[in-house]
Amino acid sequence: MAVSFLSKRIALTQRNFLKIPKRNGYIVLLPEIGEESSEKNPLLKDDNLPEFNTITIEKCIAAIGKQTVDFEEKLKSLEKITSKDVFNEWLLPIEDAYLPLETTWGIAKTLYFGNQSLMPTKCYMSIHERATRAIASKFGSAPLFRACKEALENKDIKLTHSQRRVLTKYVLEGTLNGLNLQEKEFKKYSADLNFIISKIKEYKAKYESSTAVYSMVIYNKHVVEDFPEDYLKSIAIDPRQPYMGPWKITxxxxxxxxxxxxxxxxxxxxxxxxxxVIRCSNYQERSVQASVTLEELRSRRIEQAKRLGFKNYAEMNMKTKMAGNLENLYNMLEVLRSTALPIQEKEIANLTEFAKTRDFNDIIRVWDIAFWGRKQRHSMYIDENKWKEYFPLPTVLSGLFKHIETLFNVKIVESKKADIWHKDVWFFDIFDLNGSNVAPIANFYLDPYARGTEKFRKEQASGWVSTIKSKSKVGNSTPLIAMIFNFPPPIGDKPSLLSFKDIQILFQKFGHALQHLLTTIEYSDIAGLSFVEWDAVFICDFFMENWLYEPFMLQKISEHYETKEPLPAEAIDSIKKMRSHLAGYKLCKELYLSHLDLELHSSETFWVTIMKRLWPKYFVLPLEKRDVHVCNFDVIWSGNWAAAYFSKIWSEMIAADLYTAFQEIKFDESQHKELGMRFRNTFLSLGGSYPAAEVFRQFRGRDPSPQALLDNLGVNNNLKNNETDRGILFRL
Structure with missing residues (x-):
């Protein structure tokens, strides 16, 4: 969770290191731009779709330069307004000025993920930082903050629920930006922020240097003989000869x-x-050591939170989380840990025995888990790589689209009207079958195939959702996004064949996208994923993935690409069972990292002490002497997930509970349609217009429980199934 460049909202709080703390104006270097830019967005065609055929880096930079200046000047002019009609006189003009900027930024982001020859990293980061600073300024405006706060408190001002929610966002973000502080305290707050910014940059530089400097070259062909072909191509020094070597590991x-x-x-x-695990640690040369840097960073974050009246940084972060408070969060971690740890003990014992039957004569260590785990999984179930021939991308997409259409009463139709940045990109309209079948309610691009170094890549199986346009009544805009993946490209008459990991990513990202595409909220500040709590933004991702383990879904998305035979029953059974393989160990690992992150941002104890205390609570295997993984925990030091790493596991828990509602009615298409529309009208429609806990209660009729996640993962436990003993019902 990812920022995640996954279509997350931009929320300017202390977590956002790109915030400008000063409120007395901004300096932006504006490149020369053509006359047309003053009339319209030069990156859009007459139909308001991006003109990808002619977009250049220069056009993006010119457009973002002018739009950021326009936005900041608009904000300054609005600060002089004395009207009490804050919503119509201030917030709607701000939204109108924001939308063109969002589109240009989204276009640049799409090209960055989809074609780095058109948008190299350095150029994109320049656009990203400029856009972020400008957009962030609206949450750093003291006059706007005071006006929104007064409007919320004034009972004589009539506001709709959505309008009140937008005002609530501005007040919350402004409060977390220190706008409630007196001038003297605000200066200290700003000094804290500047210090944090410098330490984040310092850590990031060390992390990137430490990562880039290491590589290992393998010449022995016997080492790579079991490696998949796609992976061999990615590590071969000459990708044209993946089996010849040598191979470079980074x-x-x-x-x-x-x-x-x-x-x-x-x-x-x-x-x-x-x-x-020793990256950025004292085991490396001094120039990349980050132990002192991260200690200074976490200490100042805690100090900054205290200035705002919180006990620590972790407590402060709960203001933007569905979990609500640390007590709820720690209860969740403990319920899951106490169930998963005994399972992990059995898993490691079984894995050790399995390895010993294959001439392994030592104890299992951390670096053995992935290798022997794969071996054991393939001995118990069918090797997932052998299923690829049953998952051609067109068949998977057809089945996925039909399922989405059935559940949410929409129609997805390919269209040729849009410009695209590569010949492999598809464009789709989404029609609401409850309304007009002429005008689409949303659109999306789909760029499915890997293209070497042309595309951005991080994880082995990665996908990205890039927001180009948000739903907005004032801007008369409908949602537009791009989904970008790195699936194997087709070769000749052979279509793209997906691994199960690829399919998981595909379903997850479509879940993420649907929350943006099917929103009905008319203000971009709270539409789609905007103002959705950080630990709730992945709920729809995991909700969609849960369908993958149903036999009917696997049958719907599969067919042998040559013989047209259905996916064998044993393969379906394997997929269902494979989910629980080493589930206790994997769950404990995520719980540990979540707890570690929270402790690092709530305690001033040295990080080594915290790490050594928490490790044995979550792992059967001992902590290795040279394991100093805290130093390379980059998502909490240089990313946006400080005191928020738990967000994915929380989202997964909520998604499992939501999905249980569909499991309870078994497979009944009419009831699934009815429940699907309820899901659409809550989680997909309401965006950030209601707190996620309230949306959950609208759908489920109660508070969430961790039991469904344990059931989904196949982690056996001693909790009973009645409501009073379903683990803990978290009171949100």
């Missing part, structure tokens, strides 16, 4: 993770594991 996640699974040489696995 610490990039999409290289590192498969290597740990497939490498049969234990010493090499340990070497790579060691290089990974």
């Amino acid at each position: 610490l990039k996640p999409y290289i590192l993770q498969p290597f740990m699974e497939y490498c049969p040489n234990r010493e090499l696995r340990e070497t790579i594991w060691d290089a990974d």
Whole structure:
């Protein structure tokens, strides 16, 4: 969760290091732009769709330069208004000025993910930072903050629920930006922020240097003989000869993770594991050591939270989380941990026995889990790579689209009207079958295939959702996004064949996209994923993924690409059971990292002490002497997930509980349609117009429980199924 560049809202709080703390104006260097830019967005055609055929870096930079200046000047002019009609006189003009900027930024982001030759990283980051600073300024405006606060408190002002929710967003973000502080305290707050910004940049530079400097070259063909072909191509020094070698291993996640699974040489696995966990630690040269940097960073974050009246940074972060408070969160972690840890003990014991039957004569260590886990999984179930021939992309997409159409009463239709940035990109209209069948309610681009270094890549199986336009009544705009993946491209008459991991990513990202595409909220500040709590933004991702383990869904999305035979029953059974393989260990790992993050941002104890205390609570295996993974925990030090790493596991828990509602009615298409419309009218429609806990109660009729997640993962437990003993019903 990812920022996640996954179509998340931009929320300017202390977490956002790109915020400008000063409120007395901004300096933006404006490149020269053509006359046409003053009349319209030069990146859009007459039909308001991006003109991808002619977009250049220069056009993006010119457009974003002018739009950010226009936006900031608009904000300054509005600050002089004395009208009490804050919503119509202030917020609607701000939204109108924001929308063109959002579109240009979204176009640049789409090209960054989809074609780095058209939008290199350096150019995109320049656009990203400029846009973020400008948009963030509206949450740093003291006059606007005071006006919104007064409007909320004035009972004589008539506001709709959605309008009140928009005002609530401005007040919350302004409060978390220190706008309630007196001038003297605000200066200290700003000094804290500037210090935090400098330390984040310092850490990021060290992390990137530490990651980039390491590589290992393999010449021995026996080491790579079990490696999948796609992976061999990604590590071969000459990708045209993936089987010839040599092969280069780096610490990039999409290289590192498969290597740990497939490498049969234990010493090499340990070497790579060691290089990974000591990144930025004192085991490395001084220039990349980050222990002191992260200590200074976490200390100042806690200090900054205290200035705003919170006990610590983790407590402050709960203001923007569905979990609500740390007590709820720690209760969830403990319920899941107490169930998963005993399961993990059995899993590691079984894995050790399995390895010993294959001439392994040592104890299992951390760097052995992925390798022996894959071996064990393939001995118990069908090798998932053998299923690829049953999952051609066109068949998977057809089945996915039909399921979405059935559940949510929409129609997805391919269209040729849009410009595209590559010949492989598709464009789709979405029609609401409850309304007009002429005008689409939303659109999306789909860029499915890997294209070497042309596309941005992080994880082994990665996908991105890029927002180009949000739903807005004032801007008369409907949602438009791009979904970008790295699936195997078709070769000749052979279509793109997906691994099960690819399909998981596809379903997750479509879940994420649907929350933006099917929103009915008319203000962009609270439409789609805007103002949705950070730990709720992945709920629809995991909700959609849950369908993948139903036999009827697997049958719907599969067919052998040559013989047209259905997916074998044993493969369907394997997929369902495979989900629970090492589920206790994997769950404990996510729970540990979540707890570690929270403790690091709520305690001033040295990080080594925290790490050593928490590790044995979550793992059967001992903490290795050189394991100092806190130093390379980059998503909480240089990313946007400080005190928020738990967000994905919380979203997964909520999604499992929501999905249980569909399981309870078994497979009945009419009831699924009825329940699907209820899901659409709540989680997909309401965006951030209501708190996520309230939306959950609208759908489920109660508070959430962790039991469904344990059931989904196949983690056996001692909790009963009645409502009073379903683990804990979290009172939100």
